[in-house]
Amino acid sequence: MKSMSLDRSAPAVAAGENSTQSMSLDRWALAAAAAILLVLPFTVTGYVLYVVNLLMVFVVLALGMHVVIGEAGQFALSHTAFYGIGIYTAGMINAAWHPPFFVSILAGGLLSAVLGYVIGFLALRMRDIYLALATFAFGEAMQWVFLNWEGVTGGSNGMRMQPAELFGLKLTNDLQAYPFVVLLTALMLWLTVALSRSQYGSSLRAVRESDVAAMAMGINARAMKQSAFAISAAFAGIAGGMYTLFTSFIHPESLGFQTTILVLTMVVVGGIGSVRGAVAGAIAFGLISELLRQALSIQEVIYGVILMGFMMFMPKGLFADRNKRAARTTTAEAQR
Amino acid sequence: MRGTLTSRNNMSLSDIWLFLQQGVLSGLVTGSVYALLAIAIVAVFKTTDVPNFAQGEMFMIGGYVALMLLLVAGLSYVVVIPLTLVVVAAGAALFQRVVMERVTGSKGVGVQLVIATLGLAYGLKGLVRQTGLGDTPRSLPSLVSSDAVLIGDAALTRLDVVIFVVAVVVMVLLYLMFNKTRIGKAMRAVGMNPRAAQIVGIRLSRIRMMVWAMSGLISALAALLITPKVLITPDIAHIAILAYAAAIVGGFTSLPGAVLGGLIIGILENLVGLFISTNAIVVAPFLAILVTLVARPQGLLGGKPQVKKV
Numbered sequence: 001m002k003s004m005s006l007d008r009s010a011p012a013v014a015a016g017e018n019s020t021q022s023m024s025l026d027r028w029a030l031a032a033a034a035a036i037l038l039v040l041p042f043t044v045t046g047y048v049l050y051v052v053n054l055l056m057v058f059v060v061l062a063l064g065m066h067v068v069i070g071e072a073g074q075f076a077l078s079h080t081a082f083y084g085i086g087i088y089t090a091g092m093i094n095a096a097w098h099p100p101f102f103v104s105i106l107a108g109g110l111l112s113a114v115l116g117y118v119i120g121f122l123a124l125r126m127r128d129i130y131l132a133l134a135t136f137a138f139g140e141a142m143q144w145v146f147l148n149w150e151g152v153t154g155g156s157n158g159m160r161m162q163p164a165e166l167f168g169l170k171l172t173n174d175l176q177a178y179p180f181v182v183l184l185t186a187l188m189l190w191l192t193v194a195l196s197r198s199q200y201g202s203s204l205r206a207v208r209e210s211d212v213a214a215m216a217m218g219i220n221a222r223a224m225k226q227s228a229f230a231i232s233a234a235f236a237g238i239a240g241g242m243y244t245l246f247t248s249f250i251h252p253e254s255l256g257f258q259t260t261i262l263v264l265t266m267v268v269v270g271g272i273g274s275v276r277g278a279v280a281g282a283i284a285f286g287l288i289s290e291l292l293r294q295a296l297s298i299q300e301v302i303y304g305v306i307l308m309g310f311m312m313f314m315p316k317g318l319f320a321d322r323n324k325r326a327a328r329t330t331t332a333e334a335q336r
Numbered sequence: 337m338r339g340t341l342t343s344r345n346n347m348s349l350s351d352i353w354l355f356l357q358q359g360v361l362s363g364l365v366t367g368s369v370y371a372l373l374a375i376a377i378v379a380v381f382k383t384t385d386v387p388n389f390a391q392g393e394m395f396m397i398g399g400y401v402a403l404m405l406l407l408v409a410g411l412s413y414v415v416v417i418p419l420t421l422v423v424v425a426a427g428a429a430l431f432q433r434v435v436m437e438r439v440t441g442s443k444g445v446g447v448q449l450v451i452a453t454l455g456l457a458y459g460l461k462g463l464v465r466q467t468g469l470g471d472t473p474r475s476l477p478s479l480v481s482s483d484a485v486l487i488g489d490a491a492l493t494r495l496d497v498v499i500f501v502v503a504v505v506v507m508v509l510l511y512l513m514f515n516k517t518r519i520g521k522a523m524r525a526v527g528m529n530p531r532a533a534q535i536v537g538i539r540l541s542r543i544r545m546m547v548w549a550m551s552g553l554i555s556a557l558a559a560l561l562i563t564p565k566v567l568i569t570p571d572i573a574h575i576a577i578l579a580y581a582a583a584i585v586g587g588f589t590s591l592p593g594a595v596l597g598g599l600i601i602g603i604l605e606n607l608v609g610l611f612i613s614t615n616a617i618v619v620a621p622f623l624a625i626l627v628t629l630v631a632r633p634q635g636l637l638g639g640k641p642q643v644k645k646v
Contacts, residue, residue, distance in 0.1 A: 126633050137625035144619040297465030304459025311452040312438045
């Protein structure tokens with residue numbers, strides 16, 4: 001009765017995003033994105049590249065949240081905590097041993113995954129609102145840790161980070177980091193799509209629709225949720241590692257609930273359960289938040305209006321309608 | 337926090353006793369305000385299935401409406417208090433009627449409802465910042481003197497006593513409303529089983545509007561109570577986290593639980609501040625939430641754990 005389930009009327013589990021029309025659209029979108037990303041470093045200045053790098057980090061964060069909310073249907077609000085863990089882990093490893101950057105990014109992702117698995121073990125006994133509140137509390141507690149563990153994070157003074165390295169080459173500016181950020185984002189995007197299309201992905205969606213039904217089919221719902229939670233945490237940790245590639249300073253202030261909400265907004269406005277929705281949402285809201293950084297009050301009002309407006313008039317997000325129509329046409333064709 | 341009496345390392349027994357009294361009494365005062373906000377959260381959740389993430393902002397806007405009426409419009413308290421209550425209650429009812437009805441109507445569930453309230457939270461915060469009133473921390477002039485009142489060995493101010501008494505009176509009134517009046521019973525009925533309530537002739541949308549109005553009223557009242565005591569900024573909305581902790585500790589669907597939870601969180605917060613460190617106060621509510629949810633997810637008075645029907 002008091003259920004907080006996600007998007008019950010989502011298109012059928014198997015339907016996913018496989019209509020041929022949107023597949024070719026995806027190809028065009030990918031080709032266009034690749035072209036833009038290729039030309040970009042030769043045409044724009046450092047700040048624009050910084051913003052693009054940041055957007056990539058947001059894309060990976062949104063993909064991670066997509067895994068746990070969109071695929072597994074679990075409403076978790078601790079994403080920023082794992083993002084922070086990724087940032088600090090990678091930052092510390094870079095400072096201590098100067099390994100090739102992918103080692104430190106991987107370490108951050110792994111640590112996040114392990115912690116995510118443990119937190120998931122505790123939190124996923126609950127569902128709906130309780131899960132949301134428990135993960136929210138964990139996120140806030142982690143921000144407190146970041147703010148107070150001065151030996152590691154510099155506390156409220158923030159922390160200067162050593163530049164990431166790759167076999168002796170120091171990544172000291174946005175341009176140098178850019179190709180690696182792009183590659184990592186592409187890799188994470190590919191992983192998400194692969195996960196979504198795999199058997200594992202359909203099991204997750206089965207759990208999302210009804211964990212009882214999924215269990216009746218022999219799916220271990222608990223283990224599925226928990227692994228999805230860990231994978232999502234790993235994505236956030238890796239996004240944190242990517243962040244260290246092009247920035248030299250981190251302050252715990254930016255690792256609070258509002259960042260989780262920002263990412264949640266990206267996923268929901270993009271369309272819960274849709275990979276392209278997560279990507280589009282990340283780019284749109286990443287841009288809005290960066291462009292309006294100077295005008296905090298206006299940013300907040302605009303945000304508020306967008307959130308309420310979308311929930312009122314387009315609650316399934318930008319990319320869900322097309323799926324629904326696609327699902328409906330497939331059903332219609334099947335009936336004929 | 338008033339607990340800078342001795343260094344914390346070598347506390348004598350009498351110090352501990354003093355701290356304990358002080359912590360519990362101060363905790364009851366702030367806790368009663370958290371309890372009010374927790375009641376607002378629980379009442380809205382029970383009747384509309386919405387965990388209101390804008391609860392803190394509704395509280396904050398109460399404080400700023402009062403500030404604006406007092407300082408900018410120059411009205412007197414006699415006008416300001418009822419006007420603030422009415423404005424915030426009407427605003428909350430309007431939000432339910434215009435936004436939430438629509439989100440629920442368009443098959444929005446769970447996430448969508450939460451995000452709509454987050455939208456409200458952002459909107460309110462942005463609006464207050466736009467006015468410029470939020471740039472410097474302010475507080476309302478107090479109606480009561482801040483003379484000390486000694487209870488046992490602990491010292492409270494008169495304002496503290498007034499806050500506690502008013503909060504308790506409001507709780508009693510709410511109790512009477514929920515148990516004796518038709519409207520209150522209708523609210524409870526909607527909370528228990530909306531469809532059945534509708535069948536026996538209760539108009540859902542009207543009751544839900546009224547619950548939101550009531551939560552707005554309580555929020556504004558809490559703001560009026562606490563803002564003479566503390567400085568407010570737009571970020572005071574964070575106080576809702578404590579109210580959330582209170583609601584969870586009490587059991588998220590229990591109104592008496594919300595009161596109990598509020599008092600517990602208030603006392604806990606003060607004791608942590610006195611005995612451990614003021615720095616740890618911030619994290620105390622989250623630990624309370626985590627411990628409750630892991631050890632006893634249904635909270636203290638939440639009854640049986642809820643099982644979702646398939």
